[in-house]
Structure formats: C-alpha cells, structure tokens
Amino acid sequence: MTRDYSKFLLPSGLSKIPKREPSPLERLGWKPFFSQQTDVDAAADTPPVRVVEVHRTGLRVLGENLDTLMPPGPNATVGDWLLYDPQKPSNSKVLERSSVFERRAPGSDRKRQLIAANVDTVFIVSSCNKDFSIARLERYVALALEAEVTPVILLTKADLCDDPVVYVNAASAISNRVLVEMLNALSEEPIAKLAPWCKPGQTIAFLGSSGVGKSTLVNALFRDGVADTAAIREDDSKGRHTTTRRQLHFTVDGCAVLDTPGMRELQLTDVEAGIAGLFADIVALAGQCRFSDCRHDTEPGCAIQGALARGEIDPDRLARWNKLAAEERFNASTLAERKSADKSLHKMINAIQRKNRK
Ligand SMILES: Nc1nc2c(ncn2[C@@H]2O[C@H](COP(=O)(O)OP(=O)(O)OP(=O)(O)O)[C@@H](O)[C@H]2O)c(=O)[nH]1
Numbered sequence: 097m098t099r100d101y102s103k104f105l106l107p108s109g110l111s112k113i114p115k116r117e118p119s120p121l122e123r124l125g126w127k128p129f130f131s132q133q134t135d136v137d138a139a140a141d142t143p144p145v146r147v148v149e150v151h152r153t154g155l156r157v158l159g160e161n162l163d164t165l166m167p168p169g170p171n172a173t174v175g176d177w178l179l180y181d182p183q184k185p186s187n188s189k190v191l192e193r194s195s196v197f198e199r200r201a202p203g204s205d206r207k208r209q210l211i212a213a214n215v216d217t218v219f220i221v222s223s224c225n226k227d228f229s230i231a232r233l234e235r236y237v238a239l240a241l242e243a244e245v246t247p248v249i250l251l252t253k254a255d256l257c258d259d260p261v262v263y264v265n266a267a268s269a270i271s272n273r274v275l276v277e278m279l280n281a282l283s284e285e286p287i288a289k290l291a292p293w294c295k296p297g298q299t300i301a302f303l304g305s306s307g308v309g310k311s312t313l314v315n316a317l318f319r320d321g322v323a324d325t326a327a328i329r330e331d332d333s334k335g336r337h338t339t340t341r342r343q344l345h346f347t348v349d350g351c352a353v354l355d356t357p358g359m360r361e362l363q364l365t366d367v368e369a370g371i372a373g374l375f376a377d378i379v380a381l382a383g384q385c386r387f388s389d390c391r392h393d394t395e396p397g398c399a400i401q402g403a404l405a406r407g408e409i410d411p412d413r414l415a416r417w418n419k420l421a422a423e424e425r426f427n428a429s430t431l432a433e434r435k436s437a438d439k440s441l442h443k444m445i446n447a448i449q450r451k452n453r454k
C-alpha cells in the first residue's frame with residue numbers, strides 16, 4: 097500500500113517554521129559550540145556568563161539574570177564565556193574559544209596578550225581610493241584566518257569613486273575564502289549589506305586604517321541606539337567608573353560589536369597558519385618541490401618556479417607571499433634567537449674588521 101503523506105505537508109508558502117525568539121543567553125552569543133562544553137548540572141551551579149567589559153580592576157560579565165563585576169583572575173578577555181562560580185568568582189572556568197585575537201606583548205618576554213575572544217566576523221575595511229592596498233588587505237585577512245574569525249572585506253567610499261568595480265575585483269582575487277562588499281558608508285546601505293553577519297547572537301569586529309569609515313559603519317549599526325543591557329542588571333552597586341579598556345556593545349537587534357583599542361595594535365606575529373590559509377595554493381605547490389628546504393629560487397624541481405613559468409601563479413602575489421612569510425618568520429623568532437642572530441652578525445663583522453686590519 098502506498099501512503100499519501102501529502103496532507104501532512106503544509107501548503108507551499110506556509111512551510112516556513114516560525115522563528116523561535118533567541119533566548120537571553122543566545123542574544124549574548126551563546127552557541128552550541130559552548131553548550132557542548134557544559135551540562136545542565138554544571139550550568140545550574142556555575143551559570144554561563146559572557147565577559148562584556150574588561151577593566152583594570154576586573155571583568156563585567158552578563159548571563160541570564162546575571163550582571164556583575166568580578167575580580168580579574170581567570171585568564172579571560174572580552175568576548176569570553178565563563179562558567180561563573182558565584183562562591184569564588186576567580187575560580188570561574190573559561191570555556192574553549194571559537195576564535196581568539198591575540199598579540200605578543202611589547203617588552204622582553206613577549207608574552208601573548210589576549211585581545212578578544214569568540215568573534216564571529218571581522219570586517220576588514222578599506223576605501224576605494226589611494227588607501228586601497230592589496231598587501232595590507234592580505235595582512236588583515238591573514239590575521240583573521242589565524243584567529244579563526246570569518247573575514248569580510250568592506251570597500252567604502254564607493255560613491256566617491258568612478259569605477260569601484262575595479263577595487264572589488266582586485267579584493268576578490270585575494271582569496272576565495274573572503275567575501276567582498278562595496279558600499280557608501282554614509283548612505284542607507286550599511287544596514288542591509290552587513291545584515292547577513294550582524295544577526296542576533298553574532299559578534300563582529302572592525303579592522304582597517306584610520307579614516308576608512310569604521311566609525312561611520314559602527315554608527316550606522318547603532319542608529320537605533322545601544323541595547324540597554326542594564327535591563328537585566330541585578331547588581332549595580334560596585335564602582336564601574338574605572339576606564340573600560342575592552343568592551344562589547346550590543347545593538348538593539350542583539351549583535352555584539354567589539355570595541356577595543358588592541359585591535360589597532362594587532363601585528364603580523366604568529367600568523368603562520370593565517371598566511372598558509374590565505375596562500376593555500378602556493379603553500380600546496382611548495383609542498384611539491386623536490387627539496388624540502390627549497391627556497392623557490394633556482395633550485396631544480398621547484399614546483400613554484402614551474403607554476404610561475406607556466407603562468408599559473410601571479411608573480412606579484414608570489415612576491416607578497418615571500419615577503420609576508422619572511423616577515424612572519426622574523427617576528428615569530430624569539431628574542432633569544434634574535435639576540436644570538438645579532439651576536440653572530442656581530443662576530444662576523446668583528447672578524448671582517450680584524451681581517452681588514454691585517
Ligand atoms: N563619501 C563617503 N564618505 C565616507 C564613507 N565612509 C566614511 N566616510 C567619511 O570618511 C571620514 C572618515 O570616516 P571614519 O568613519 O571616521 O573613519 P574611521 O575608519 O573610523 O577612522 P579612525 O577613527 O581614524 O580609525 C568621515 O568624514 C566619513 O564621513 C563613504 O562610504 N563615503
């Protein structure tokens with residue numbers, strides 16, 4: 097017997113399941129990736145909270161019916177999810193991050209400094225004018241890929257440019273892992289163009305040089321105001337008048353926007369994986385060279401030189417990869433290595449001087 101199930105099907109047009117309203121935690125950015133790291137029992141004793149502000153004196157965390165300042169203690173940064181221990185907040189556990197921006201601190205030990213965690217999308221902003229630089233965009237894309245954050249290139253000031261498509265095409269050639277949008281940041285366009293990434297529960301950040309339109313875009317996102325997180329504030333007694341150093345702001349739709357000066361200081365250190373992701377085709381070729389330590393110069397059996405000769409890779413792009421990879425190796429070398437390199441250079445110079453004196 098064949099059964100007719102068609103009567104169970106909703107008439108077309110009504111087949112859309114009504115959207116469930118995101119829960120308060122989901123609006124803060126809670127996702128299955130995090131809930132998989134905890135269970136119901138643990139969540140009852142140590143509820144999940146998100147770090148939304150980092151002050152010199154502590155962290156402001158938000159959860160469901162929870163808004164409090166806790167002392168620094170767990171090695172957490174803005175955007176992090178914690179299992180908050182109300183008995184001993186400093187024991188709160190930091191959940192594994194879906195992404196993290198970090199940098200090497202200045203100074204001799206060059207420790208890693210956490211900038212922001214659990215960012216979903218980073219908008220790499222550049223203008224359709226002389227600010228536009230493929231090499232600079234590539235750096236930002238490498239940083240984003242390294243942090244495991246989805247990069248989206250936004251080309252602003254399209255309204256001031258005769259042929260913005262030229263810029264879009266150049267930016268699109270950077271990597272097939274990056275989407276490119278062009279817009280006039282001063283118009284109505286930003287809301288619609290950024291909408292696919294600025295949904296409730298999403299966390300976004302902006303990268304780009306001064307004057308490219310980052311503030312203009314952020315203003316557009318907050319045109320309806322900043323979400324009043326105070327509505328779920330339970331405890332507002334403690335001094336929060338210290339300067340906020342890193343912060344998440346929520347749009348009224350529930351999209352979290354990162355505001356941290358540290359993003360300006362991100363350097364191209366430890367982004368080996370990011371560079372490899374950006375130049376995946378060239379890295380794959382390098383793996384096919386006859387010698388594992390091939391410098392892709394005049395070595396026989398060099399797959400990169402071969403591809404270059406056949407016109408399969410763009411020589412400018414190859415040059416930029418070489419430059420970035422060399423820079424990253426230099427930056428990533430520890431201070432000790434650098435000192436010993438300086439020393440051997442010093443020795444060599446001394447030796448030459450002695451020789452010349454003879
Ligand atoms: N015509 C036009 N002007 C724009 C556009 N985007 C930004 N501007 C203008 O460019 C100037 C700089 O924009 P901002 O948004 O302040 O740039 P920013 O990236 O935040 O700069 P910093 O704060 O220095 O990092 C402002 O005068 C904006 O009005 C655009 O798409 N079209």
Ligand SMILES: [Zn+2]
Pocket residue numbers: 382385386390391392393395397398399400401
């Ligand atoms: Zn080679």
